[in-house]
Amino acid sequence: DADVTQTPRNRITKTGKRIMLECSQTKGHDRMYWYRQDPGLGLRLIYYSFDVKDINKGEISDGYSVSRQAQAKFSLSLESAIPNQTALYFCATSDGITPQHFGDGTRLSIL
Amino acid sequence: KQEVTQIPAALSVPEGENLVLNCSFTDSAIYNLQWFRQDPGKGLTSLLLIQSSQREQTSGRLNASLDKSSGRSTLYIAASQPGDSATYLCAARPSGSRLTFGEGTQLTVNP
Numbered sequence: 001d002a003d004v005t006q007t008p009r010n011r012i013t014k015t016g017k018r019i020m021l022e023c024s025q026t027k028g029h030d031r032m033y034w035y036r037q038d039p040g041l042g043l044r045l046i047y048y049s050f051d052v053k054d055i056n057k058g059e060i061s062d063g064y065s066v067s068r069q070a071q072a073k074f075s076l077s078l079e080s081a082i083p084n085q086t087a088l089y090f091c092a093t094s095d096g097i098t099p100q101h102f103g104d105g106t107r108l109s110i111l
Numbered sequence: 112k113q114e115v116t117q118i119p120a121a122l123s124v125p126e127g128e129n130l131v132l133n134c135s136f137t138d139s140a141i142y143n144l145q146w147f148r149q150d151p152g153k154g155l156t157s158l159l160l161i162q163s164s165q166r167e168q169t170s171g172r173l174n175a176s177l178d179k180s181s182g183r184s185t186l187y188i189a190a191s192q193p194g195d196s197a198t199y200l201c202a203a204r205p206s207g208s209r210l211t212f213g214e215g216t217q218l219t220v221n222p
Contacts, residue, residue, distance in 0.1 A: 004154070042115070042200065042212035043155075058209070090154055099145055100210065102154030 003027045004103035006091050012109045019078045021106050023091030029101070031094040032074040034058075034066060036087040037105075043090065049074055081110045113138045115203050117213035124191055125221050132186040132216045134201035139179045142204045146175050146186050149198040149215070158199075159186070191220045 004025045013019055023032065030051050035043040035058075045058030047066040055066060063085060065077045078085055086109050092100040114137045124130050136144070143162045147155040159168045159175040161184065167176040174187040184201055198217045202210040 040120075040214055042214040043202075043210075044212075045209055048209065092155075099147075099157035099160050100155075102147075102156075104152070104154045 004091055004093055004101055006089075006103040006106050008106060009104065010107045012111065013081055014111050015082055017081050017110075019081050019108070021076045021089055021091075021108070023074045023076070023103060025072050025091075025093045025101075027093050027095075027101060028071075029093035029095050030071065031096055032068065033092040033094070033100065034064075034074070034076045035090045035092065036060065036085075037090060038087050046076065046089075083110050086110045113141075113203055113205060113211040115201060115211050115213040117199075117201060117216050119216060120214065121217040121219075123219040123221065126191060126193060128191050128220075129187070129189050130191055130218070132188070132199050132201075132218070134184040134186070134213055136182045136184075136203045136211075138203075138205070139182055140205060141179065142206050144175075144177055144184050145202045145204065145210070146173075146184075147200045147202065149200060155200065188218075191218075193220050193222050195220050 007022045033048040034046040037043045044060050049068045067075050089106045091103045094100045116135050118133045145160045146158045149155050161168045161177040172189040177184045196219050198215045200215045202212045
């Protein structure tokens with residue numbers, strides 16, 4: 001079983017819809033992150049959390065929200081999806097010392 | 112604000128060739144620099160992590176160097192193989208936990 005699991009793996013939806021991407025981990029890490037990847041732009045940080053009561057904005061948080069339901073779960077929401085949020089989304093975890101550990105990504109297309 | 116750039120964006124080489132991927136960063140006050148590999152449809156896998164006090168790290172056929180004063184890191188791959196074909200990303204980490212990623216170099220090793 002994967003250490004960091006993202007669901008769904010693929011999603012196609014329409015403009016204006018509310019979408020939730022979920023991430024769960026079995027690594028026991030306190031720190032969790034959401035990134036988006038666009039062609040030619042690398043990965044950009046959306047939100048991150050250092051523990052259940054801690055939520056921090058990354059460099060591109062507008063249009064997104066997150067919820068840290070438990071140490072092992074960190075979800076990303078798009079309240080009203082727009083086409084330029086079409087991207088590949090990654091969840092990652094870390095203990096603050098070793099390299100971040102990534103899920104396999106969610107490919108999101110907004111029509 | 113830290114900016115990370117990778118050159119070239121894409122590279123195609125014949126099998127067996129030694130090659131170098133380049134990464135440059137604008138702020139030398141980094142905690143560490145990391146190299147990741149990304150396969151199509153997959154997340155990122157950590158390859159090497161160089162602490163700011165180190166100059167290089169080696170793992171098998173991979174060697175990563177770090178020169179903070181010039182804001183550069185290189186990833187050297189010896190005796191390349193078709194299985195090395197992937198996108199390689201570098202990421203600089205400042206004193207906090209956030210990573211700044213480069214855009215990646217897409218490597219193709221031809222049999």
